[in-house]
Amino acid sequence: MKSLGASLLLSVCQTLSCISTPFRTAAEDPKPEVVVLWPEGAPLAEGKADVDIPRLTIYLPKKSPCGTAVVVVPGGGYTVLAADHEGKQPAQWLNSLGIAAFVLEYRLGSKYHYPAQLLDGQRAIRYIRVNAAKFRIAPDRVGVWGFSAGGHLSSLLGTHFDSGNANASDPIDRVSSRPDFMILTYPVISNLGGASEWSFKQLLGEHASTELIRSVSTDLQVTPQTPPAFLQLSSDDDGVSPENSIRFYMALQKAGVPAEMHVYQSGGHGYGLAPLDADLAGWTQRLAGWLRLRGLLSRP
Numbered sequence: 001m002k003s004l005g006a007s008l009l010l011s012v013c014q015t016l017s018c019i020s021t022p023f024r025t026a027a028e029d030p031k032p033e034v035v036v037l038w039p040e041g042a043p044l045a046e047g048k049a050d051v052d053i054p055r056l057t058i059y060l061p062k063k064s065p066c067g068t069a070v071v072v073v074p075g076g077g078y079t080v081l082a083a084d085h086e087g088k089q090p091a092q093w094l095n096s097l098g099i100a101a102f103v104l105e106y107r108l109g110s111k112y113h114y115p116a117q118l119l120d121g122q123r124a125i126r127y128i129r130v131n132a133a134k135f136r137i138a139p140d141r142v143g144v145w146g147f148s149a150g151g152h153l154s155s156l157l158g159t160h161f162d163s164g165n166a167n168a169s170d171p172i173d174r175v176s177s178r179p180d181f182m183i184l185t186y187p188v189i190s191n192l193g194g195a196s197e198w199s200f201k202q203l204l205g206e207h208a209s210t211e212l213i214r215s216v217s218t219d220l221q222v223t224p225q226t227p228p229a230f231l232q233l234s235s236d237d238d239g240v241s242p243e244n245s246i247r248f249y250m251a252l253q254k255a256g257v258p259a260e261m262h263v264y265q266s267g268g269h270g271y272g273l274a275p276l277d278a279d280l281a282g283w284t285q286r287l288a289g290w291l292r293l294r295g296l297l298s299r300p
Helices: 004-011 084-096 116-130 149-159 194-204 210-215 243-255 280-293
Strands: 033-036 055-059 069-073 100-105 142-147 182-185 229-234 259-264
Touching: 055 084, 069 084, 069 116, 069 149, 084 100, 084 142, 100 116, 116 142, 116 149, 142 149, 149 182, 149 194, 194 210, 229 243, 229 280, 243 259, 259 280
Parallel strands: 069 100, 069 142, 142 182, 182 229, 229 259
Antiparallel strands: 033 055, 055 100
16 A cells, blocks of 8 residues: 555645646636635634635536536545646536536635535535526536545535425525536545545544544445436556445445446546546546436536
């Protein structure tokens, strides 16, 4: 097993030149809208600095919107956010298909631990649903797309959700937090060592109980109500073991949840859309095909 430092290097710092946070500093033309998920302060917030404020950066398609929305969840080991190649670039790719994209800036360890990250993701899904008409999307076509640790958070959203509180004073809290579909790219799923172990420590702290670890090992939390999923990974990923995705896929199969998984022979970890790899870059065509098969690329 690789040392913790080596695992972190693979999962978080492999593409340091692509990592930037917060998102709102990225140059855009036009500059995308950024919304604060809780204008009055997020639950469990420990201050009012940038790191205490979860946000969404909104990328809307310029033409031919198809009525589908995706919350894009960058990875970074729950320590940093890979805001470009696992945030902005996937959002722009989704826009090319007519899909509205919302890049999530969620709270990070070591300052914030579970369930702050889950609350941030749930709030993002609810916010988009409540504002469906504004964004020209269908409220029952809101998915999540996560990379690495962001894939873990996306799978948490797909296994830890609620139908909303009908009596809440905030209308956002009245709607469901369940995503309608999941896209998981080389995701962390369970505490399996390497970068997965590092991500779990950042999410849960150093002394998490066995019960808590099991509760966020999402392969153990799949039910028939878990939304359909598309998984993509590389068999030579030595940052996040392929066993993560395999376990989740098998749990989905056992529960009768529609799922599709693509395992590439090479690629490693942390490549995003893999635009510089002629073979691996084709994986987004498989994803587009899956979205089309599920009717998510045509107007509802």
